[in-house]
Amino acid sequence: MAKTPAAPSSNDAPSEGTALNGVPLGGPSPKGRPTPSRAEQEAARKRPLVADTKEARARAKADLATQREKARIGMANGDQRYLPARDQGPQRKFVRDWVDAGWHLGEAVMPAMVLVILATFLPIPALQYYAFVGLWIFIFFVIGDMVITSITVKRAVKKKFGEGKAEKGLGWYAAMRTVQMRFLRLPKPQVKRGQKPA
Numbered sequence: 001m002a003k004t005p006a007a008p009s010s011n012d013a014p015s016e017g018t019a020l021n022g023v024p025l026g027g028p029s030p031k032g033r034p035t036p037s038r039a040e041q042e043a044a045r046k047r048p049l050v051a052d053t054k055e056a057r058a059r060a061k062a063d064l065a066t067q068r069e070k071a072r073i074g075m076a077n078g079d080q081r082y083l084p085a086r087d088q089g090p091q092r093k094f095v096r097d098w099v100d101a102g103w104h105l106g107e108a109v110m111p112a113m114v115l116v117i118l119a120t121f122l123p124i125p126a127l128q129y130y131a132f133v134g135l136w137i138f139i140f141f142v143i144g145d146m147v148i149t150s151i152t153v154k155r156a157v158k159k160k161f162g163e164g165k166a167e168k169g170l171g172w173y174a175a176m177r178t179v180q181m182r183f184l185r186l187p188k189p190q191v192k193r194g195q196k197p198a
Helices: 038-046 054-076 090-100 105-120 125-161 170-178
Strands: none
Touching: 090 125, 090 170, 105 125, 105 170, 125 170
C-alpha cells in the first residue's frame, strides 16, 4: 500500500531569505509585490523575447521584398554582387557582350514556333505540313549558328584573355544565350547591336 508522504517538519521548511529560482521565499518581495505563482513564472518563461506582432511580421515581409527587388534589379543590370555563379566573372561578361552585339537565328525560334502553332488551327493540311517542315529546316540552321557562335566566341576569349586561360563551358554559355530573345535575356544586354564588346 502506498504511503502518503509526511508533511515536512518545521526544520525542513525554507528559512527566511532563501530564494527559489531567484524569487525570495518566506518574506515580502523586495519590490513590495507578492511572490509570483508557479503558473505565472512558467508563463513568463514561455513568453517570446521578441514580440510576434502583425506589425513586426509586416515589416519583415516588406524588408524581404525590398531585398529581393534590389537583387533582381542588380542581376538584370549585371551587378557582380547579385549574379549567380554561372554568370560571374569577366570572361562570362565578355561572352554575353559578344553575343548581344550580334544578330542570331536562335532569337526567332520562339516566334517561329508560335506561327507554326497558329498554322495548325487553319484547315489547310498542305499549309500545316509545310509549316512543320519549314520549322525543322529553320531549327537545323539555328543549330548551325549555335555551333559557329560557340567556336568563334571561344577564339575571341582566347585572344582577349590569353591562350590556356579560357574557362570551361563558355561555348555552350554563348550558344544558349543566342536562342533567347534579346529582351528576355538575363543579365540584360549591356551593349547595342554592332557594338564591339570591351
